[in-house]
Amino acid sequence: MAAEGEMNAMEIGEEMSDEKPDAAPSSLLPSTEDEGGDLPADFERLWNAAHDNPQDFTSWTDLLQYCEQEGHMGASQRSLMAFLNRYPLCYGYWKKIADLERRAGNNNKAAELCVQGLQSIPLSVDLWIHYINLLLGTLDMNLPESPKRIRSVFEDAVAAAGLDFHSDRLWDLYAEWEKEQGNLRNVTAVLDRVLRVPTQHYSAHYEKFKNHLNGNQPKEALSLEEYEEVRASCHESRKVERTEQAKDKGEERPPGEEEPTTPEGTDSEELMQRIREHVFSRRDEIYQQNEIEVRKRWNFEENIKRPYFHVKPLDQLQLRGWHAYLDWEVAQLNQDTKDQDKDSNQAEAESNEEAEAMTPTRPGTEEPTVARDDHRVRVLFERCLIACALYEEFWTRYARYLETDGADEVRAVYRRACEIHLPSSPNIHIQRATFEERHGDLDAARRVLAALEEKMPGLVVVRLRRAALERRAGRLEQSEALLREAVAQSEEKPTLHAFYSIKLARLLLKLGRNPDRARKVLREALERSPDNDKLHLNLLELELSADACASAESVQRCVTQALAASLAPHTKILFSQRGLQFVEEYSDxxxxxxxxxxxxQKLLAEMGGAKREAEDGDKDSKKSNKGDDGSSDVTSAEVAADDAQAAAPAPPEMNADTTAQSGGYESWYQQPQYGSYGYQNTWNYSQGYYPQS
Structure with missing residues (x-):
């Protein structure tokens, strides 16, 4: 944890903070009317600069710093509210706006703002302490409900952030406050709880526990149950010791005479010291076990150099450190769960061995496994998502981890990621839509994808995902409509227009079973892009997939059209070879x-004539078309227009009998395929197959 205190406004983000899984978007913050008359002179300029580019953190901090320097209440409130809507993990700015209200005498409003901040970042130890100090400074502690409220807030704080490795100050403040209230037993209870938490200053808590018990009467510091138990045990052990000592000295008490006792209600100093030693021996075991846990985590914690939110990128060392830490913590949980299951099963087997031997187990009657106590893993994920809030890989990992516990928690994680921290990251939105579709909420998946496309128009991958979603839902008409709309919207971008046309034609042919409509789409696209080899290729494969006798003329027309276009030489040879193979196999x-x-043969002569060149051209074509129908992620339509391969690969041939890649059918004609049939030179038909013309 970084040191407490506000960082410069130009510094990002402040310290450690986080959100609870169900944290609603910070847009729930109330709007604030301008107060204090006219706004400062440069406010509108800085305000517009921040809102025109909300992801530019420097614009925001310039605005906030300006408002603070001007000391304008209304401008500061308005700016801080807008900033925290966009960057809710910056705990220091929650403190600023709460202090602003407090200085204005709005104590209740200041407390409400602290609560709103803690709803977004419940792991922020600093914000919890700030909130508690605010209450301590504003509540009337003479009222009986005030201590109850403070104690309730402390309990909320340690429940939310008490497992943080850097939560020591929060626990210390809680114990000190209980001490000020004169509740010695409550102090003991707080220190007892923190002794079981692996924190940075774990040893200091044990020293405080020892000092606390040594400085007070055990009867007043320990719970009544523990005190009576330990006192009885110590009293009995002292009695046994004195009896043994008397035997060693040869002394013997007369019958009926008991050991001298102290006055009722008091303990001798010797007994109190025994009680303390007994209590310490119990706590030693807890302390040593906790020390082991701290040592396991120490190196991971040392690698965390920036635990607070910042828009600047983290270095790779810290990112790897977070991944390693999460891997380890999850592995610890899994191992603990296995050990618990093993111990539970072993104990059950031993206790029920005879009964099990006599009574067969019926399916469905097995005992459930031990429930996973994964609170510590979740806390680590939440800590990670403060420092790494702008890295979608960690949100995805957290969502994947939570899937075993229910869909609602996963939805909350995706909602935080998509609506607050990563509104402009397509992948996390697509993953969210995929999650909703997998869990049967197709309407939610549609809303996510539609909202993403509206926010970031032109993303090829989003339009394809929307069309695929409708196709999987059995709504082919909607899927076709989305692709047709994409075709129409991309008329000014020939490469993208061809790409969408191929996708639409494939849908019409493969699923719509309507080759005529598919053929029409491709021919219209060729009118706009006559030199697009992928369009020619898909049209050819469509014709090849039809009845051989009926499509002979169409196949030849496709080949002729391709040879007349401005295509690469090796591509033209490819089409010519495909046409020759067709007539060889099907012509009567x-x-x-x-x-x-x-x-x-004339074409080969014109293009260089050598078979080797044709084969080399085929290989080049294969390389150039590689990935023509993959599902690569696309960033924008502009990229797609400039380079179809970068935007999204073009589709494979429509003919299921050919290879999957565009232009990949040349592999059917490579010599290795024909070697076993005795064709040493596939295309040199003059050698004993066709007479020389």
Whole structure:
């Protein structure tokens, strides 16, 4: 934990803070009317600069610093509220706005703002302490309800942030306050609880416990139950010792004479010291076990150099440190759960061994496994999500961890990530939509994707996800409508227009079973982009997938059209080879076969004529088309327009009989496939297959 105290306004974020899983967006903060007359001269300029680019943290801090320097109440309130809507993890600014209200005499409003801040960052030890000090300074402690309220807030604080490795100051403040109230037993209870928590200053808490018990009567400091138990045990052990000592000295008491006792209600100094030693021996075991836990975590904690929120990137060392820490803590939980299950099963087996031997176990009657106590893992995730709030990988990991505990908690995590911290990160929104779809809430998935596309228009991957969602839901008409809309909206971007046209044609052909409509889409796209090899290829494969006899003319027309376009030489050879193979396999006229063959030979001669060059061209084509239908994430339509491969890969051929990649069918003609059939030179038909023309 960084030292307490407010950081400079130009510093980001302040210290450690966090949100509880159900924290609502900070947009719930009340709007504040301008107070104090006209706003400062430069306020509007700085305000507009911050709102025009809300992700620019420097613009916000410039605005806040200016308002603070001007000392304008209304401007400061308005700016702080808007800033905390966008950056709720900056605990120092919650303190600033609460102090602003307190100085204005609005103590209740100041307390409300602290509560709102703690709803967003319940792990902030500093904000809890600030809130408690605010109450201590404003409540009338002579009223009986005031101590109850303070104690209730302390309990809320240690429940929310007490497991933090840097929560020592919170526990110390709690114990000191109980001491001031004269509640010695409550002091003992607080110190007892923190002795079981691995914190940075764990040894100091044990020293305070010892000083507390040594400085007070055990009867007043210990709970009545523990005191009576320990006193009886110490009294009995002293009695046994004195009896043994008397035997050693040969002394013997007359029958009926008891050991001398102290006056009723008092303990001798010797007995009190025995009680203390007995209590310390019990706490020693707890302390030593806690020390082991601290040592396990110490190196991980040492690697955390920035536990508070900051918009500046974390270095890779700290990111790896957080991942390693989470890996270890989750592994500890899993191991503890396994050990508990093992111990529980072993004890049950031993106690019920005979009964189990006589009575077979019926399915469904097995005892449930021990419930996972994963509070510590969750606290570590929440701590991580303060420092790493702008890294979607940690939000995704947290959501994945919580999936075993129910969908509502996962939804809360996604809501915080998407609506507060990462509103402009497409991947986390897409993951949220995927989660909702997997859990059957298709309407929620649609809303997430539609909102993302509205906020960041032009993302190819989002439009494809929306269309795929409707397709999986059995709503082909809606899926088609989304793709048609995308085609229409991309008319000014030929590459993107071709990409969406291919996607639409595939949907119409494969799922709509309507090759005519698919053919129409591709031909219209070719009119706009006549030199797009992927459009030519998909149209060719559509024709090849039809009835061989009926499609012969269409196939030849596709090949002719492709050869007339401005395509790369190796691509033209590819189309020519595909046309030659088709007529060879399906044509009923040898004249037609020879004619197509001769045209192919002329093309080879024009393009270089060498088979090797054609094969090299095929390989180049394969490389250039690699990934033509993958599901790569796309950042913008502009990228897609400039480079279809970067935007989203083009679709594979529609013909299921061919290879998956566009242009990949040339592999059917490579020599290794034909070697076993005796074709040493696949395309040199003049060697004993066709006569030389």
């Amino acid at each position: 006229s040898i004249k037609n076969v020879v004619s197509v063959y001769e045209e192919h």
